[in-house]
Amino acid sequence: MLAYVVRRLLLMIPLLLGVTFLTFAIINLIPGSPVTQLRANPKFRPEDAARLERQLGLDRPWPERYVDWLGKLARGDLGVSMHNEVSVADRIVGVLPNTLLLTMTSLVLALVVAVPLGVYAAVRYRTWFDHAASLTAVVMYAMPTFYLALLLVILFALKFREWGLPSLPVGGMVDARNGGGFVDRAQHLVLPALSLAMIQIGGWSAYIRSQMLESMGQDFVRTARAKGLAQRVVVFRHAARNAFLPLVTLVGLSLPGLFGGALIIENIFAWPGMGRLTIEAVGRRDYTMVMGTTLLFAALTMVSNLIADVMYGILDPRVRLD
Numbered sequence: 001m002l003a004y005v006v007r008r009l010l011l012m013i014p015l016l017l018g019v020t021f022l023t024f025a026i027i028n029l030i031p032g033s034p035v036t037q038l039r040a041n042p043k044f045r046p047e048d049a050a051r052l053e054r055q056l057g058l059d060r061p062w063p064e065r066y067v068d069w070l071g072k073l074a075r076g077d078l079g080v081s082m083h084n085e086v087s088v089a090d091r092i093v094g095v096l097p098n099t100l101l102l103t104m105t106s107l108v109l110a111l112v113v114a115v116p117l118g119v120y121a122a123v124r125y126r127t128w129f130d131h132a133a134s135l136t137a138v139v140m141y142a143m144p145t146f147y148l149a150l151l152l153v154i155l156f157a158l159k160f161r162e163w164g165l166p167s168l169p170v171g172g173m174v175d176a177r178n179g180g181g182f183v184d185r186a187q188h189l190v191l192p193a194l195s196l197a198m199i200q201i202g203g204w205s206a207y208i209r210s211q212m213l214e215s216m217g218q219d220f221v222r223t224a225r226a227k228g229l230a231q232r233v234v235v236f237r238h239a240a241r242n243a244f245l246p247l248v249t250l251v252g253l254s255l256p257g258l259f260g261g262a263l264i265i266e267n268i269f270a271w272p273g274m275g276r277l278t279i280e281a282v283g284r285r286d287y288t289m290v291m292g293t294t295l296l297f298a299a300l301t302m303v304s305n306l307i308a309d310v311m312y313g314i315l316d317p318r319v320r321l322d
Contacts, residue, residue, distance in 0.1 A: 005310065012302045019298040020291060021066065027290055028062035034082045034285045056082055069291060079288040088292040091277065098173065099273035102266070103258045105189060106196035114201045118208025123235060125213060133205065140202030145261050149195035149268045156191060171270040192269045196261050200254055207250060211243035245312065252308020256301040
């Protein structure tokens with residue numbers, strides 16, 4: 001397995017290079033630059049704009065600047081922001097824990113809700129609960145993330161306040177008036193995490209239901225029932241254990257979707273994370289910051305897929321990672 005992990009890690013290098021090359025090419029070929037907005041200011045002279053472009057290196061062809069960026073990356077230097085000259089690495093390190101907190105909380109929330117929902121829907125096959133759970137899963141999975149987020153804001157923030165019920169905050173991570181304690185942070189986390197988790201809940205619950213129905217029709221489950229084992233033992237000790245194995249891969253493949261969803265959710269709820277930082281950098285044409293955040297998102301995606309494959313190989317002895 002060690003050789004497999006090393007081989008996968010080595011394969012990540014050309015993939016990351018491809019991602020960075022495409023990203024650098026796209027953001028440099030899009031019209032506009034960090035100096036474009038300054039040129040619209042009548043007090044900003046053309047010679048000042050030209051001097052600033054030379055300082056930022058924007059007067060050189062983008063392939064040449066990409067090679068220079070790769071050279072700095074090889075030395076562990078992500079450069080400085082073109083917007084405020086802050087270190088890109090320091091800025092990313094400052095907001096990365098916030099994104100990980102949001103994505104991991106939504107991941108745990110999705111699993112806690114989706115697994116029991118899918119199992120119980122399979123056990124209650126073709127009952128009203130099964131039909132209601134299946135319909136709810138389809139609606140949640142098909143609804144755009146930003147639309148779900150707006151619905152949650154309307155219900156738990158606006159309507160709850162209108163009805164005189166305790167409402168939830170919809171912006172930032174803390175409220176300075178409340179001291180920013182644990183309860184305050186948890187309240188700010190509820191709506192973003194729930195918005196990010198709801199689509200996963202819909203997809204995962206339907207998948208678990210399908211896997212459970214298939215597993216409960218296998219011979220080993222029928223044998224367990226013929227032995228007179230209790231329904232709870234048959235479902236959880238035999239059927240569920242077999243049905244949950246593919247869930248490991250599903251969760252690993254869903255992590256890129258969680259990171260991608262964070263781009264939208266963090267901006268809707270003003271959550272100070274990687275997604276919001278990326279969107280702001282794109283709007284400012286901050287090339288170095290966009291490259292840094294894109295590189296990290298790509299690396300997190302590849303590592304999460306690798307972890308999912310390794311875990312599947314560990315949990316299922318039939319799978320050999322050679």
